[in-house]
Amino acid sequence: MTATTSPRPLLIGLAGQPNVGKSTLFNLLTGLDQRLGNWPGKTVARREGHWEYQGDRVTLVDLPGTYSLTADSPEEKIARDFILHEQPDVVVMVADAAALERNLYLLAELLLLPVPVVLGLNRMDLARRQGLEIEPHVLAAALGLPVIPLVARQAQGVIVLMTAALDLARTPQNFRPARPRIAAPHRQVLTALRDQLAAKVPLPYPPHWAATKLLEGDREVIGLARGWLGAEGWPAVAALLSAHEDAVVDIATGRYAWIGRMIRAGVKRPRLGQVGLTDRLDRFALHPFWGPLILLAVFALVFALSFLIAAPLQDWLDTDLLRPLATWITASLSGAPPWLSGLLAEGVLGGAGILVTFLPLLTILLAALALLQDSGYLARAAYLMDRYLHPLGLHGKSFLPLCLGFGCNVPAILGARVIESPSARLLTILLAPLVPCSARLLMLSFLTPIFFGHWALAVAIAVVALNLVLLALLGILLNQTLFRQERDFFIMEMPLYQFPQPRGIGLALWRDLMAFLRKAGSLILLFAVCLWTLGHFPGPGLEDSYLARFGQLLAPLGDWLGLDWRLLLALLASFPAKENALATLSILYGSPEGAGLAATLATQVPPASALSFIVATLLFIPCMATVAVTRQETGHWGWTFLGSGLMLVMAWGMAGLVYQTCRLLGWGLS
Amino acid sequence: MNTPTTQSLDQLPSGSLAKVHALRGGSLASRLAALGLTPGTPLVVLRNNTHGPLLVMVRDTRLAMGRGEAAKILVERTGP
Numbered sequence: 001m002t003a004t005t006s007p008r009p010l011l012i013g014l015a016g017q018p019n020v021g022k023s024t025l026f027n028l029l030t031g032l033d034q035r036l037g038n039w040p041g042k043t044v045a046r047r048e049g050h051w052e053y054q055g056d057r058v059t060l061v062d063l064p065g066t067y068s069l070t071a072d073s074p075e076e077k078i079a080r081d082f083i084l085h086e087q088p089d090v091v092v093m094v095a096d097a098a099a100l101e102r103n104l105y106l107l108a109e110l111l112l113l114p115v116p117v118v119l120g121l122n123r124m125d126l127a128r129r130q131g132l133e134i135e136p137h138v139l140a141a142a143l144g145l146p147v148i149p150l151v152a153r154q155a156q157g158v159i160v161l162m163t164a165a166l167d168l169a170r171t172p173q174n175f176r177p178a179r180p181r182i183a184a185p186h187r188q189v190l191t192a193l194r195d196q197l198a199a200k201v202p203l204p205y206p207p208h209w210a211a212t213k214l215l216e217g218d219r220e221v222i223g224l225a226r227g228w229l230g231a232e233g234w235p236a237v238a239a240l241l242s243a244h245e246d247a248v249v250d251i252a253t254g255r256y257a258w259i260g261r262m263i264r265a266g267v268k269r270p271r272l273g274q275v276g277l278t279d280r281l282d283r284f285a286l287h288p289f290w291g292p293l294i295l296l297a298v299f300a301l302v303f304a305l306s307f308l309i310a311a312p313l314q315d316w317l318d319t320d321l322l323r324p325l326a327t328w329i330t331a332s333l334s335g336a337p338p339w340l341s342g343l344l345a346e347g348v349l350g351g352a353g354i355l356v357t358f359l360p361l362l363t364i365l366l367a368a369l370a371l372l373q374d375s376g377y378l379a380r381a382a383y384l385m386d387r388y389l390h391p392l393g394l395h396g397k398s399f400l401p402l403c404l405g406f407g408c409n410v411p412a413i414l415g416a417r418v419i420e421s422p423s424a425r426l427l428t429i430l431l432a433p434l435v436p437c438s439a440r441l442l443m444l445s446f447l448t449p450i451f452f453g454h455w456a457l458a459v460a461i462a463v464v465a466l467n468l469v470l471l472a473l474l475g476i477l478l479n480q481t482l483f484r485q486e487r488d489f490f491i492m493e494m495p496l497y498q499f500p501q502p503r504g505i506g507l508a509l510w511r512d513l514m515a516f517l518r519k520a521g522s523l524i525l526l527f528a529v530c531l532w533t534l535g536h537f538p539g540p541g542l543e544d545s546y547l548a549r550f551g552q553l554l555a556p557l558g559d560w561l562g563l564d565w566r567l568l569l570a571l572l573a574s575f576p577a578k579e580n581a582l583a584t585l586s587i588l589y590g591s592p593e594g595a596g597l598a599a600t601l602a603t604q605v606p607p608a609s610a611l612s613f614i615v616a617t618l619l620f621i622p623c624m625a626t627v628a629v630t631r632q633e634t635g636h637w638g639w640t641f642l643g644s645g646l647m648l649v650m651a652w653g654m655a656g657l658v659y660q661t662c663r664l665l666g667w668g669l670s
Numbered sequence: 671m672n673t674p675t676t677q678s679l680d681q682l683p684s685g686s687l688a689k690v691h692a693l694r695g696g697s698l699a700s701r702l703a704a705l706g707l708t709p710g711t712p713l714v715v716l717r718n719n720t721h722g723p724l725l726v727m728v729r730d731t732r733l734a735m736g737r738g739e740a741a742k743i744l745v746e747r748t749g750p
Contacts (some may be wrong), residue, residue, distance in 0.1 A: 491734070
């Protein structure tokens with residue numbers, strides 16, 4: 001009901017380099033009033049929220065963390081496209097006061113774009129502790145724009161910062177910042193370029209910015225300029241550019257010289273080379289011997305925790321919540337047709353049950369990931385593992401997501417978000433399902449003792465090793481083929497260690513879980529209902545259902561694998577959730593006399609077929625939740641199908657190979 | 671370009687002090703320059719384990735980089 005003076009709510013972009021506390025500020029301002037989407041055509045998440053202050057409603061967009069604004073990475077292109085095309089009223093740039101020099105590089109780039117900028121100096125407490133004395137008002141006078149000191153974790157300075165942003169948004173004509181100049185050797189050519197472009201560059205591109213980006217060799221702007229200038233104008237510009245290919249380093253040098261002058265004005269330096277907490281911890285964390293040991297211990301702890309806490313919770317949810325609920329539904333629907341109560345109690349609740357029992361494990365693993373990332377340790381793990389992952393086309397950053405896959409593939413794929421390079425992230429997502437998750441490991445530990453006695457453990461380890469070897473081979477293969485041109489550099493900032501922040505982790509966790517429930521949830525529920533229906537119609541028993549007919553239809557496919565239609569169906573049932581494989585076996589092989597599943601399986605399934613079944617289940621198409629989350633994270637069905645297809649081919653190939661070898665050797669056929 | 675006093679960054683042992691002399695390699699050079707490794711910038715090699723990535727302190731920032739990337743940075747050694 002409040003009267004608004006402006007025709008649209010103010011739009012503020014939040015910019016900053018990675019690891020500067022930008023998201024902390026965003027979460028602080030918007031709370032749960034935020035929307036997670038994707039940037040058009042990109043797999044990068046777009047976070048948008050609202051902030052209300054004294055009757056003003058402001059739309060905040062959290063731009064991806066970027067070191068600069070070139071077109072080389074999707075994140076940087078997104079940030080600059082947002083500023084150029086969505087034309088925010090003001091950009092709030094968050095900088096880390098403890099690493100101001102490198103942080104101001106982004107400011108130097110922002111100031112070329114047509115938008116007023118307010119600078120927030122975050123982590124002032126940390127900077128002070130390191131002996132840096134920063135005078136924000138002196139810096140503000142030198143830069144010609146508002147500079148506000150912040151401690152975002154303690155919500156200090158946030159209102160001052162946002163008030164300054166609102167003021168500037170209302171009076172953009174007052175914005176007259178100092179701007180960096182290119183280093184002397186290329187000043188003339190920049191002017192020449194700008195003059196040639198001036199009349200041809202359409203809105204919203206500023207000619208000076210376009211000229212600078214051309215000199216920097218920016219591929220997108222070169223393409224655009226070719227169109228603007230046409231066949232008659234472009235050759236002259238192209239000649240200028242090729243004569244000054246070395247300008248890119250000079251431009252950066254000019255910016256850093258400008259930054260140096262600003263810093264000399266506003267910052268009193270401490271002596272260099274003092275050893276802080278981070279360096280002391282890193283002596284161990286990055287040590288060639290101690291580093292990997294510590295890493296191993298950290299992961300052992302995460303897994304121990306998730307199995308100690310999640311497994312009992314999962315059990316409890318299943319036995320004390322879902323089963324009574326199913327009984328209650330059946331009882332209260334006793335008057336209704338049996339198919340309805342069956343559908344609700346077994347189909348819908350069964351599907352929801354899979355989802356709910358997922359949650360404890362997912363919560364713990366995602367929280368552990370967030371904690372490791374927030375504290376700064378994740379970057380160290382990436383550093384240690386980098387050399388081992390290079391042949392696979394992956395970076396050190398892929399290590400943690402892959403490791404999480406042993407618990408559950410879903411957080412593994414969500415965890416791949418920490419990888420900035422899109423090709424390495426995609427590759428990690430495609431490879432993650434080859435890491436056997438806890439559900440598959442559970443099945444492995446149930447089935448191997450039945451068939452292989454003393455050799456059970458050895459067989460289990462061999463099968464897991466097979467998965468990991470295939471992961472490495474597939475990684476090398478994909479890296480040599482599909483991802484060939486997309487090689488990326490490994491340059492990564494090692495953030496300072498810091499105490500993890502519960503509020504931020506909680507919010508991120510809540511958002512991820514909700515996104516999982518919404519997107520993966522709807523798919524799982526739908527599939528569970530379909531599967532139940534196929535398994536119960538036309539009735540009366542499972543043996544006569546469409547599902548069984550379907551299974552018998554597929555039976556010829558099982559010949560090569562040594563699987564009969566029941567084992568094939570169990571394999572297929574592992575698609576909705578890997579846990580289903582065992583459940584299906586117990587339905588299909590359960591005997592009315594109540595002899596245990598293990599005993600029945602031992603008599604009815606030859607060991608060679610069992611081995612083939614185990615290999616196939618471990619390599620089979622990832623579970624539905626994983627597929628759904630792959631679709632969510634890659635933004636494409638194409639990649640999702642490719643990943644699942646590769647798994648299917650490997651499952652079929654390897655299981656067949658195993659069975660046929662057994663047949664040749666005449667082992668375990670009856 | 672490779673005068674006796676310059677060498678590539680991956681050759682420096684842990685603890686060395688150096689100054690950036692030049693950057694090689696097109697788009698990598700622009701990335702490194704944007705991160706602050708412009709000619710004349712002082713740096714400290716915090717860790718060089720002979721295998722795996724290097725850890726370098728430059729402009730108050732710790733940067734991890736692969737050996738291949740470090741090999742493209744020519745430096746003048748200025749300290750131990």
